[in-house]
Amino acid sequence: MSMLTRTAGYGPENARTRTVREPLMSRMAATLVMAVFTLYFLIPLWWLFVASTKSRGQMASTAGLWFADWQLWENLQYVFTYDGGVYLRWLANAVLYAGVGALLGTLLASMCGYALAKYAFRGRNLLFNVILGGVLVPVTALALPLFLIFSAVDLTNTYWAVFLPSLVSPFGVYLSRIYAAASVPGELLEAARLDGSGEVRTFFTVSMRLMAPALVTVFLFQFVTIWNNFFLPLVMLSDDKLYPVTLGLYAWNSQTNAVPELRTAVVVGAFVAVVPLILAFLGLQRFWRSGLAAGGVKA
Amino acid sequence: MxxxxxxxxxxxxxxxxxxxxxxxxxxxxxxxxxxxxxxxxxxxxxxxxxxxxxxxxxxxxxxxxxxxxxxxxxxxxxxxxxxxxxxxxxxxxxxxxxxxxxxxxxxxxxxxxxxxxxxxxxxxxxxxxxxxxxxxxxxxxxxxxxxxxxxxxxxxxxxGPMAMFYRADLFEEAGIEVPTTWDEYAEAAQAIRDEGSYITHFPRTDVNWFAGLVWQNDGQWFSNDGDAWTVDLTGPESTEVAEYWQGLIDDDLVKDTAGFSDEWNNELNTGELWTWVSAVWGSNSISSGAPDTAGDWAVAPMPQWEPGANAAGNWGxxxxxxxxxxxxxxxxxxxxxxxxxxxxxxxxxxxxxxxxxxxxxxxxxxxxxEGLEFYGGQAIFDVFAEAAAGTDPNFTWGPTMAQTYNDVADGFGAALGGSGTLTDALESGQEATIQTLQSQSIPVAE
CATH class of the missing domain: 3.40.190.10 (Periplasmic binding protein-like II)
Structure with missing residues (x-):
């Protein structure tokens, strides 16, 4: 948690000079509320970790929040070798869908948002409003129509069926537009044009760098959205070798009545599957915070 | 979960x-x-x-x-x-x-x-x-x-022919007869409760388990004459089963633990639950969920409504x-x-x-x-083979079972919570099923 509260430009000295000191009681109350919420969010994760270290029998029979016999390595081995090591494949698929999808999605969203912010053209506001409307449509609602469309071009049950829809991020476009309007000065673009730089080159060499914090935010959001998008792969894919890890774990979990041993695999697999998300957030959160704040204030 | x-x-x-x-x-x-x-x-x-x-x-x-x-x-x-x-x-x-x-x-x-x-x-x-x-x-x-x-x-x-898994060791220690009829099962439930444990759990979401019990009692939830569906969740056989279990719930003789949950596994493992009337695949659920009880379990035919009968239900x-x-x-x-x-x-x-x-x-x-070690060396599949032969061939499923299960499970949950009864749950499930069939333009006989 300490990483969340201390970020660039907000050191303790600054805070003291800028703000009036809050009364002790109020600060303690705030800290208490924060502590309760921290516990609330961390306990399930803690449980997941502890459960991952137990044998199947002990998972049910010992206290949930503390360790029994240490079985983590055996469990990990079980998960990674069960059914010919399909779990590893699911992880790789998820990284492919979410990683590459978020990268390309961020690029498209930034280009679109940048164009909407920096070029005046007919229908610009209408287009922007339509995209904003897209933010309101839950991705789940689109899964069935997408399935019928993809089946019309024979692309269901392929990587593309999950990958292509993941490239679209209306929220990313929105955030990119806000941030481009705020952080890319028109004068700079004028100067670039006068110096003979083409629009595309200006975008990649000047504007994109200025927009970097927002792009990290968009990337993270998109990464998490794709990683967690469960319904689309469920509808699109029938070959379990194409599954992302969420769907794979779900399939295992649905078989636990018949194969109770799989429950260990589900719990340990779920634990392993959150690690990349935690890493992505810890690594990128510095940018993420500043990007999010910018969008919030300037909107 | x-x-x-x-x-x-x-x-x-x-x-x-x-x-x-x-x-x-x-x-x-x-x-x-x-x-x-x-x-x-x-x-x-x-x-x-x-x-x-x-x-x-x-x-x-x-x-x-x-x-x-x-x-x-x-x-x-x-x-x-x-x-x-x-x-x-x-x-x-x-x-x-x-x-x-x-x-x-x-x-x-x-x-x-x-x-x-x-x-x-x-x-x-x-x-x-x-x-x-x-x-x-x-x-x-x-x-x-x-x-x-x-x-x-x-x-x-x-x-999934059904039979009764039970803790042979606990029954013997307590000097309680292994029940062969549902009446004896209720008596045993009382005796086990006096020992401080429960005879079994009533699963709120496993409505297909309950259907297996109705099946054993010769009940029929659905029938189709070629033109239209008849829905009958509330026939006398179903009601008899529902009232029987409602009695056990009212007298606090069964636990309300959800089946297949960690809590349920734990209760099996610690001997808080003594029996489970379940399908053949349940043998695996017990052996992996309650590893500490290896060797203590045995399998007997389902308790009967008529003494001496050999009717069984099927689950799955x-x-x-x-x-x-x-x-x-x-x-x-x-x-x-x-x-x-x-x-x-x-x-x-x-x-x-x-x-x-x-x-x-x-x-x-x-x-x-073969005899299974977990079940004290008993050749348990013999019991299930007999159950398969004793399963009524004429049971029919409806065309919207997922919906029927959900609606009845809602009612079961309410009954376990003390509002309404299992019979109420079947009634509301009956109504909801008829409505669903009609909304899908599937003909229903009145």
Whole structure:
């Protein structure tokens, strides 16, 4: 948690000079509320970790929040070798869908948002409003129509069926537009044009760098959205070798009545599957915070 | 946790099914689908590729054996989530887009749903299919033919005949007789409660378990006269079962733990629960969920309503169906027959996936004659083979079982919480089911 509260430009000295000191009681109350919420969010994760270290029998029979016999390595081995090591494949698929999808999605969203912010053209506001409307449509609602469309071009049950829809991020476009309007000065673009730089080159060499914090935010959001998008792969894919890890774990979990041993695999697999998300957030959160704040204030 | 997930997932399935049915409009023309295919079931010349989707662990091994021996008919197997957790909905979507797999795993209680949505190919005319009928346990064949002469809509794969798992050691220590009738079961429940434990749990979401009990009591929830469905969740047999368990709940003789939960596993493991009336596959649930009790369990036939009778119910079991749009129903039927009748396939599926065969010959598999250490060396499958023979062949499932289960489970939850009774739950389930059928333009007899 300490990483969340201390970020660039907000050191303790600054805070003291800028703000009036809050009364002790109020600060303690705030800290208490924060502590309760921290516990609330961390306990399930803690449980997941502890459960991952137990044998199947002990998972049910010992206290949930503390360790029994240490079985983590055996469990990990079980998960990674069960059914010919399909779990590893699911992880790789998820990284492919979410990683590459978020990268390309961020690029498209930034280009679109940048164009909407920096070029005046007919229908610009209408287009922007339509995209904003897209933010309101839950991705789940689109899964069935997408399935019928993809089946019309024979692309269901392929990587593309999950990958292509993941490239679209209306929220990313929105955030990119806000941030481009705020952080890319028109004068700079004028100067670039006068110096003979083409629009595309200006975008990649000047504007994109200025927009970097927002792009990290968009990337993270998109990464998490794709990683967690469960319904689309469920509808699109029938070959379990194409599954992302969420769907794979779900399939295992649905078989636990018949194969109770799989429950260990589900719990340990779920634990392993959150690690990349935690890493992505810890690594990128510095940018993420500043990007999010910018969008919030300037909107 | 997982159970709640399942229920929610199947609620979504129901909603989406209803949506699809509404969208496709014409597909509501219920019971006469698939008849044309039956007339023409001819082999295809040359190489045939089949796709098959299911969720039996280890199915790949059986498919591999087939592929080695049948170079001209190659089967590709895809493993998906359990039916109500998503695969059924996928099938419906794929049927809509005309790209369903050739073969799909469908549980017995969901076959009517696919039937009324016109998703199944009648393979009755395919070579060898009709003749295979007498190899299967009676009730399974009845359910895949829907009682129609000359038609077969799926090949039975596995079953879940029910019996009673009990803690032999605890019964003996406490000097309590192992119950053989439901009356004795209630008496034993009281005696066990006096010892400080519970005889069993009443699972709020396992409505198909409850259906198994009604099945044993000769009840009928659904029937179809060819034109319309009759819904009867509240018949005298069902009501008798509901009132019996309501009595146990009222007297605090059964726990309200959710089945298959960690808590439930723990209660089995610590000896707080003494029995579980369950299907054959439940043997695996106990042995892996309650490892500390190895050697203490035994299996007896289900308690009876009539002393000396040998009626049993069934909980679970699947079929393999040829889905509409398949270009090779002949080859698909041959594969499905081999998969579910040949000894090598049945042995593989039993070893790898724990399937309990639906053929009478399959019940004689060597692996099903052995004593199990976890059950004190008892050859428990003998009890289940007897149960399979004692299962009434005429039980019929409705066309919207996922919805029926959900609505009854809501009522069960309320009854366990003290508001309403199990009988109320059946009544509200009855109403909700009739409404759902009508909203999907499935004819209902009044």
């Amino acid at each position: 997982s159970r709640r997930h399942l229920v929610r997932a199947s609620a979504a399935t129901v909603a989406a099914t209803a949506m699809l049915a509404a969208c496709s409009g014409g597909s509501g023309d219920t019971t006469d689908g698939g008849g044309e295919e039956a007339a023409a079931c001819q082999p295809t010349d040359g190489q045939v590729e089949l796709t098959y989707t299911g969720w039996v662990p280890g199915m790949e091994a059986a498919v591999e054996i087939w592929n080695e021996n049948n170079p001209d008919i190659q089967v590709t197997y895809n493993s998906g989530p359990a039916g109500n957790a998503g695969t059924y909905q996928d099938f419906f979507n794929q049927l809509e887009a005309d790209e369903a797999p050739d073969l799909g795993q469908i549980e017995f209680d969901t076959l009517p749903n696919f039937r009324v949505q016109d998703g199944l190919v009648d393979i009755g005319a395919c070579e060898g299919v009709l003749d295979a009928g007498d190899q299967f346990v009676d009730w399974t064949w009845q359910q895949v033919t829907f009682g129609e002469e000359g038609s077969v809509y799926a090949i039975p794969q596995d079953t 079991g699947s079929t393999v169906a040829v889905l509409q749009g398949s270009e090779h129903p002949y080859e698909a039927a041959q594969f499905a027959l081999w998969l579910n009748t040949s000894e090598e396939a049945l042995t593989t599926l039993n070893q790898e996936g724990g399937l309990y065969p639906a053929t009478t010959a399959g019940l004689e598999l060597p692996a099903l004659q």
